[in-house]
Amino acid sequence: MFLVAIYETHCHTPLCKHAVGEPEEYVEAAQLAGLDGIIFTCHNPMPDGFDAQVRMAPDEFDTYLRIIDRAGRRWSGTMDVRLGLECDYFPGYEHWLENQVRAADFHYLLGSVHPHQKGFRERYWTGDPVLYQREYFKLLAQAAETGFFDCLSHPDIIKNETPNDWQPDALMEPICAALDRIAKCRTAMELNTSGLNKTIPEMNPGPLILREMYRRSIPVVIGADAHKPERVGKFFNQALDVLETCGYQHVNFFLERKRHQVPISEMRSSLRTI
Ligand SMILES: [Zn+2]
Ligand SMILES: [Zn+2]
Known part of the structure; x- marks a missing residue:
């Protein structure tokens, strides 16, 4: 049995200081795109001023819960609005994350390694772009192994940090080693x-x-x-094309931290072209 529903599963709020639009506007955009629901996954609060300029502050977490709840009530009966979080995975913060993932009734938790953030560069950049890329994939596997996350976000975002030195075919050995570890954890990507x-x-x-x-x-x-709201559901049709080319016949989404599968054919017939 499949639950045929299409969600935007990754979107932000102005609390992260680099997104625009109120949650209600994102929900409206999701409805226009022909989606059934939307899961908000804004950047998680972190301690010690960790990358504080691009995330909500710890004392704004309650505001986050409140504005997502507000949007859910406003669209109740029309659009399914769910609470999620995009968590930075950075070694040393496991204890913080362990508490954070239990801090609310999240439907979906993304684990992200963000190599463009300052602390990450300071810790891992040695001047060798290929080593930097290898380290990124190791950390991605480590993120999965914490068991905290349902899914790993944008799992090759490192390529935009080192675009001139990005040769994935030459990097497949460490990438496949990371994928083996991730597959073992049964974490989605x-x-x-x-x-x-x-x-x-x-x-x-x-x-x-x-x-x-x-x-x-x-x-x-x-x-x-x-x-921003106009990006909601963007390029989903193209994403389905890419997935099918690579062999996939299903896509997934999480509600109440449980994975649901939708056949790509079903998803295609529900999506509006955007
Ligand atoms: Zn994001
Ligand atoms: Zn991200």
Whole structure:
């Protein structure tokens, strides 16, 4: 039995200081795109001023809960609005994350390794772009192994940090080693359509990695990572094309932290072209 529903699974709120639009506007955009619901996954609060300029402060967490709840009530009966969170995975903060993932009734938790953030560069950049890329994939596997997350976001976003040195075919050995570890954890991975707007204009991850994910039966969740309402549901049709090319016949989404599968054919017939 499939629950045929389409969700935007990755979007933000102005609390992260680099997104615009109130949650209600994102929900409206999701409805216009022909989706059934939307899961908000704004950037998690972190302690010690960790990358504080691009996330909600710890004392804004209650506001986050309140504005998502407000949007849910406003659209009640029409659109399904759910609470999620995009959590930064950074070694040393496991204890913080362990408490955070229990801090609310989340429907969906994304684990992200963000190599563009300052602390990450300070800790891992050695001047060698390929080593930096290898380290990224190791950390992605480590994020899955914490068991905190349902899905790993934009899982090759490192390519935009080192675009001139990005040669995925030459990096498949460490990438596949990471995918083996992730598959063992049964953590899903995202196909993030916002990659099309980045330096390397390709979704995250690209087809080479997606094919290896398929070979390991790693479930995929599509998300647009919308930082403004008009990006909600963006390029979902293209994402389905890419997935099918790589062998996939289903996409996934999470509600109440449980994974649901939708056949791509069913999803296609419900989506409006945007
Ligand atoms: Zn992210
Ligand atoms: Zn995001």
